[in-house]
Amino acid sequence: MAVYTDVNEEELSSFLTSYPVGDLLSYKGIAEGTENSNYLLHTTGGSFILTLYEKRVNADDLPFFLGLMQHLAQSGVECPLPVARQDGALVGQLAGRHAALITFLEGMWLRKPAAVHCRAVGAALANLHIAGSSFPMARTNSMGVPEWHRLWEGSREEADTVEPGLREELDREMSIIDTQWPGDLPSGIVHADLFPDNVFFLGDQVSGLIDFYFACNDAFAYDIAICLNAWCFEKDFSFNLTKGVALLAGYQSVRPLEEIEVEALPVLVRGAALRFQLSRLYDWLNIPDGPLVKKRDPLEYMRKLRAHRHIRSAKEYGWTPVASIAAAS
Amino acid sequence: MAVYTDVNEEELSSFLTSYPVGDLLSYKGIAEGTENSNYLLHTTGGSFILTLYEKRVNADDLPFFLGLMQHLAQSGVECPLPVARQDGALVGQLAGRHAALITFLEGMWLRKPAAVHCRAVGAALANLHIAGSSFPMARTNSMGVPEWHRLWEGSREEADTVEPGLREELDREMSIIDTQWPGDLPSGIVHADLFPDNVFFLGDQVSGLIDFYFACNDAFAYDIAICLNAWCFEKDFSFNLTKGVALLAGYQSVRPLEEIEVEALPVLVRGAALRFQLSRLYDWLNIPDGPLVKKRDPLEYMRKLRAHRHIRSAKEYGWTPVASIAAAS
Numbered sequence: 001m002a003v004y005t006d007v008n009e010e011e012l013s014s015f016l017t018s019y020p021v022g023d024l025l026s027y028k029g030i031a032e033g034t035e036n037s038n039y040l041l042h043t044t045g046g047s048f049i050l051t052l053y054e055k056r057v058n059a060d061d062l063p064f065f066l067g068l069m070q071h072l073a074q075s076g077v078e079c080p081l082p083v084a085r086q087d088g089a090l091v092g093q094l095a096g097r098h099a100a101l102i103t104f105l106e107g108m109w110l111r112k113p114a115a116v117h118c119r120a121v122g123a124a125l126a127n128l129h130i131a132g133s134s135f136p137m138a139r140t141n142s143m144g145v146p147e148w149h150r151l152w153e154g155s156r157e158e159a160d161t162v163e164p165g166l167r168e169e170l171d172r173e174m175s176i177i178d179t180q181w182p183g184d185l186p187s188g189i190v191h192a193d194l195f196p197d198n199v200f201f202l203g204d205q206v207s208g209l210i211d212f213y214f215a216c217n218d219a220f221a222y223d224i225a226i227c228l229n230a231w232c233f234e235k236d237f238s239f240n241l242t243k244g245v246a247l248l249a250g251y252q253s254v255r256p257l258e259e260i261e262v263e264a265l266p267v268l269v270r271g272a273a274l275r276f277q278l279s280r281l282y283d284w285l286n287i288p289d290g291p292l293v294k295k296r297d298p299l300e301y302m303r304k305l306r307a308h309r310h311i312r313s314a315k316e317y318g319w320t321p322v323a324s325i326a327a328a329s
Numbered sequence: 330m331a332v333y334t335d336v337n338e339e340e341l342s343s344f345l346t347s348y349p350v351g352d353l354l355s356y357k358g359i360a361e362g363t364e365n366s367n368y369l370l371h372t373t374g375g376s377f378i379l380t381l382y383e384k385r386v387n388a389d390d391l392p393f394f395l396g397l398m399q400h401l402a403q404s405g406v407e408c409p410l411p412v413a414r415q416d417g418a419l420v421g422q423l424a425g426r427h428a429a430l431i432t433f434l435e436g437m438w439l440r441k442p443a444a445v446h447c448r449a450v451g452a453a454l455a456n457l458h459i460a461g462s463s464f465p466m467a468r469t470n471s472m473g474v475p476e477w478h479r480l481w482e483g484s485r486e487e488a489d490t491v492e493p494g495l496r497e498e499l500d501r502e503m504s505i506i507d508t509q510w511p512g513d514l515p516s517g518i519v520h521a522d523l524f525p526d527n528v529f530f531l532g533d534q535v536s537g538l539i540d541f542y543f544a545c546n547d548a549f550a551y552d553i554a555i556c557l558n559a560w561c562f563e564k565d566f567s568f569n570l571t572k573g574v575a576l577l578a579g580y581q582s583v584r585p586l587e588e589i590e591v592e593a594l595p596v597l598v599r600g601a602a603l604r605f606q607l608s609r610l611y612d613w614l615n616i617p618d619g620p621l622v623k624k625r626d627p628l629e630y631m632r633k634l635r636a637h638r639h640i641r642s643a644k645e646y647g648w649t650p651v652a653s654i655a656a657a658s
Contacts (some may be wrong), residue, residue: 008441009438009439010441024437025436025531026434029360030358031332031358031360032358040369106371108338108353108355109338111337111338
């Protein structure tokens with residue numbers, strides 16, 4: 001929620017001469033994203049988002065992220081198209097940062113998504129998975145299980161200062177994941193961070209998926225598990241089954257789940273909650289307070305994790321076989 | 330530099346039905362302004378700025394501020410036009426705040442203004458002073474000399490913690506202002522905060538003056554004095570005479586200064602520096618740190634104030650009689 005790097009008009013105008021976007025008319029720092037600095041630009045060629053990559057993004061990953069967005073947009077997925085420079089490159093340099101210009105997508109992210117939106121985001125996620133299958137690059141999930149161990153090692157000693165008993169509780173969760181985490185699931189390109197603020201809607205239609213800076217190769221069903229956590233809980237941390245049904249039906253309307261994925265779903269959902277629990281706890285304990293830092297609740301995902309413990313099958317998240325969806329509709 | 334109040338799409342769309350602006354396409358919180366929350370909206374009717382007024386703005390002043398912007402825009406001053414609701418009102422309610430919708434002005438504020446821009450801003454300020462003379466409402470300057478005393482009372486005891494000796498030095502400045510502050514200068518509507526981030530340019534032309542939330546009735550020359558402080562100093566706190574000459578010549582190309590204003594200019598410039606020194610010092614000492622607060626240097630204006638002590642006449646700020654400007658051009 002911040003602009004970390006200021007840009008002056010002269011250097012921005014000069015930067016834009018490398019892009020086929022016309023002349024600069026205005027630019028405003030926008031309060032979106034937590035990792036990078038973003039500006040909304042108006043030029044004589046239209047509206048664009050300028051992103052300056054701050055230190056948390058590894059510059060070596062930028063060709064993957066931007067190439068993926070280009071590939072997906074050209075494959076019909078509603079996502080921003082990185083604008084290529086006159087020399088063909090997707091990444092430039094501005095104000096001492098790597099920088100990219102992407103097309104601006106109209107649409108709003110929903111503070112209170114309803115079931116109809118969960119269905120739409122499920123379908124959009126499946127489209128992304130299918131379109132990603134022809135993308136030639138690959139990237140390991142930098143927020144996969146090995147990283148959870150590192151985050152936990154960096155938080156464990158102080159965990160009980162956040163809530164008494166948290167250390168023992170998360171130790172148990174870590175060992176469950178270590179013994180039960182599934183291998184060999186259908187895999188490919190996943191978004192890995194498809195929270196409501198990364199999905200734009202116009203009316204009930206998805207108009208854009210944004211923020212591909214955690215995208216990587218991983219199990220498709222793990223991406224669904226992240227969405228179930230991010231989209232289907234109420235403010236009181238109860239799981240809304242209607243939204244779960246809608247999200248999974250939307251997904252399966254495009255890509256039906258295989259049996260092995262259905263069986264793995266409960267542990268994947270629990271693991272996805274653990275992943276966000278661990279990264280937020282780590283940030284809470286390790287990132288100093290500052291004028292530009294707005295830390296997130298370090299226990300939100302703990303509450304979701306506890307809800308997941310009572311769930312044993314994908315059906316309890318709203319999964320139904322494709323045949324019965326077809327029969328019901 | 331923050332968005333204090335979040336708005337959801339539903340309440341925003343509902344709010345907009347009272348305005349003749351079409352349908353909402355997108356809205357982004359923007360990192361501009363320090364007092365209020367601002368969003369850049371795209372609708373089917375164009376681009377707009379939505380402002381939610383936070384507690385530092387007195388709601389009773391909104392009819393003055395918005396009415397003034399409307400009057401100035403309709404008088405040909407380049408400034409945003411408040412969009413009237415279907416019921417004629419300029420102020421609405423959104424997310425528990427007073428809110429207004431104003432037209433979006435293309436243009437960029439300049440991080441490094443040059444003399445040509447200082448000339449343009451001088452002329453724009455004079456146009457504002459002239460156009461404001463037919464505005465029927467009035468507002469006392471809430472940041473006038475009586476307020477300086479209150480700010481100083483709230484900072485004086487702790488001033489030396491910011492810099493040893495500051496208390497004695499500012500005591501002296503306060504007593505100079507108390508004995509030398511001029512009355513009876515030509516007065517009317519002034520902007521009172523025309524810093525570079527409140528002036529948009531397209532090329533070398535002023536495309537918009539924004540942020541009228543300190544506007545009030547005061548001496549025109551005091552408004553010039555604020556601009557000399559805000560536009561004509563270099564990063565090393567040296568006064569750039571070329572910029573001073575340009576700003577004053579630009580102003581006088583529209584409205585020549587009267588002799589009484591020329592004589593008062595040195596004390597007005599010194600007082601203007603004191604006004605920003607006092608408000609920043611007060612904020613530094615009295616506003617708690619927080620994730621959304623980015624406090625400004627509490628000594629920047631002290632350094633400018635010290636530079637002013639060596640100046641005795643308006644000529645040293647770049648003033649020349651109108652006759653000699655005409656002769657030289």
